[in-house]
Amino acid sequence: MTDFPVFDGHNDLILRLLNGAVTAEGVASGLPDGHIDKPRAQRGGFGGGMFAIFVPSPGNKSVRHDEMRNPRYDVPMPDMVPEDTAAAWTERGFAAMDELAEAGAVRICQTAAEVEAALPAEEMAAVIHIEGAEAIDRGFKRLHMWHARGLRSLGPVWSRETIWGHGVPFRYPSDPDIGPGLTEAGKALIRECNQLKIMVDLSHLNAKGVEDVARISDAPLVATHSNAWAVCPHARNLTDRQLDMIRDSDGMVGINFASAFLRPDGQMDAEFELDIVLRHFDHLVTRLGEDRVGFGSDFDGALVPKPIGDCAGLPNLRAALRSHGVDEGLMTKITHANWLRVLRKTWGV
Numbered sequence: 001m002t003d004f005p006v007f008d009g010h011n012d013l014i015l016r017l018l019n020g021a022v023t024a025e026g027v028a029s030g031l032p033d034g035h036i037d038k039p040r041a042q043r044g045g046f047g048g049g050m051f052a053i054f055v056p057s058p059g060n061k062s063v064r065h066d067e068m069r070n071p072r073y074d075v076p077m078p079d080m081v082p083e084d085t086a087a088a089w090t091e092r093g094f095a096a097m098d099e100l101a102e103a104g105a106v107r108i109c110q111t112a113a114e115v116e117a118a119l120p121a122e123e124m125a126a127v128i129h130i131e132g133a134e135a136i137d138r139g140f141k142r143l144h145m146w147h148a149r150g151l152r153s154l155g156p157v158w159s160r161e162t163i164w165g166h167g168v169p170f171r172y173p174s175d176p177d178i179g180p181g182l183t184e185a186g187k188a189l190i191r192e193c194n195q196l197k198i199m200v201d202l203s204h205l206n207a208k209g210v211e212d213v214a215r216i217s218d219a220p221l222v223a224t225h226s227n228a229w230a231v232c233p234h235a236r237n238l239t240d241r242q243l244d245m246i247r248d249s250d251g252m253v254g255i256n257f258a259s260a261f262l263r264p265d266g267q268m269d270a271e272f273e274l275d276i277v278l279r280h281f282d283h284l285v286t287r288l289g290e291d292r293v294g295f296g297s298d299f300d301g302a303l304v305p306k307p308i309g310d311c312a313g314l315p316n317l318r319a320a321l322r323s324h325g326v327d328e329g330l331m332t333k334i335t336h337a338n339w340l341r342v343l344r345k346t347w348g349v
Helices: 013-019 025-029 036-044 060-068 081-103 112-118 140-149 182-194 206-215 240-248 275-288 309-323 329-345
Strands: 006-011 044-053 106-108 123-129 152-154 253-255 293-295
Touching: 006 123, 006 253, 006 293, 006 329, 013 025, 013 044, 013 081, 025 036, 025 081, 036 044, 036 309, 044 081, 044 106, 044 112, 044 275, 044 309, 081 106, 081 123, 081 140, 112 123, 112 329, 140 152, 140 182, 182 206, 206 240, 240 253, 253 275, 253 329, 275 293, 275 309, 293 329, 309 329
Parallel strands: 006 044, 044 123, 106 123, 123 152, 253 293
Antiparallel strands: none
């Protein structure tokens, strides 16, 4: 494991397990494709991160990716997912996390101290995250139950409407000021997450939703996998106004490796060099400060730049950052220390 292990804000490996594309044993021993497995994590210094439980929308993801190769696009928002469907899928996600732990691929962590201890270990440090809260009931019974089972991070929406609020579409060019923000139920959800010390993820929320969370939450504002709108004017990215709110709360942003959210032209095309990632890095550090930027790869859920490829390719990104003038102190911060800081501040442990 490298001296600079990466704690990552977001991956979708669990979705691959639930879709039957891989097994927990395969993740532990090595996979022929995808972005994350234990052997490649050890080679690349991928210490772990937020493992998302995400309920997919019906339809073909590749169709959306094809749309996002056009010069301009506005992919229609998927329909809402019924609560009972989402709850059953999320239960399977928790079971998949347990299978990964039993196979020796991950070590499930519920505190920042546990994450820090796990980062140098063979197993990946895994924090359980729910992306899109369709599975949560209005009385928050499941939220409490899943918190007791290790849930420590939650995004109220993905890019579709929920009873809690409104997400941003896959739209380019566009700013994120699209539609209303949190519902009254959504505002109650944020308060409940604050009470339980569950981190609230701003990624996928629209502009008004981010403002609602900023007004309500007593925790640092965190976007686990988002980029700078000033570099790539995609609806999924964060404007300077939003970055200023995150800075003022002492939160942070994880840089998303998804090609369409990195490239200034918004294209879902992996053929580009890491200087584009560095442009986002520079803007985020300038706006947020060195203590509030990390990585949020979206591995196994996005088309990532070819020079990275998968988690074994992270040394290429670290090399690019070194060549860009990043010293050891800042490298430590952006690879894992900033995440540890904001997790401690959010969770209290």
